[in-house]
Amino acid sequence: MSDFILKASVRNDLGKGASRRLRRANQQVPAVVYGGEKGAQSISVEKTAFYKAIEDESFFSSVIKLVIDGTEEQVVVRDLQRHPFKPLLTHADFLRVDATHEITINVPLHVVGEEKCVGIKDQGGELHTLANEVAISCLPKDLPDFLEVDISNVELGTTLHLSDLTLPAGVTSVDLSHGEEHDNAVLSITKVKVRGGDDEESEGEGEEEPSAE
16 A cells, blocks of 8 residues: 555634635645544645645555644545636545454556557457446455556457456455446457448448439
8 A cells, every 4th residue: 555644733713714714825625534433523634745645546545644633543535625627625535444444445447458458459459448446345454556457368349347357365346245237347348440431331331222214
């Protein structure tokens, strides 16, 4: 897991007006941390480190060390609210985690081997990605930054599903835990659609020619 550390302070000045003032000061991001045996707590997170952290994809699938006025909390990101048109975070939700309880979280799906893929390189197919992330459940210590699927040997006409993914030890698929009917497709290698003349010719086939009078 990546090692992310964010510093925060307890926020006692609450309400929309207080949040606006906090954002206007442009030094901290209003947030809340909840879950576990403690109640929800309003906090403000140091902005510079936070903005830098969210540039890393693995931040969203990592256990984060949140230091609130010197007290450490182990958390994961549950939600980020962004300004509708400015590159600003307006609020964040963090969920407390502990080492003995499994967490459910979405992790990115990385496709590798596309340049060697049999179905693409040798058989003229193209890759269609049907899922960019996968919901998993595991203990915090087993949380991967991402899941990887190698398509080097995947042939044209093949569709890979959740059950085709190799999950790390201690990690389970949330969807598959609900039954085989939830074995969703994650990618496929399909024939490249020909546009233009060939399509036009094929569309014209079968049409009756006008009879001569």
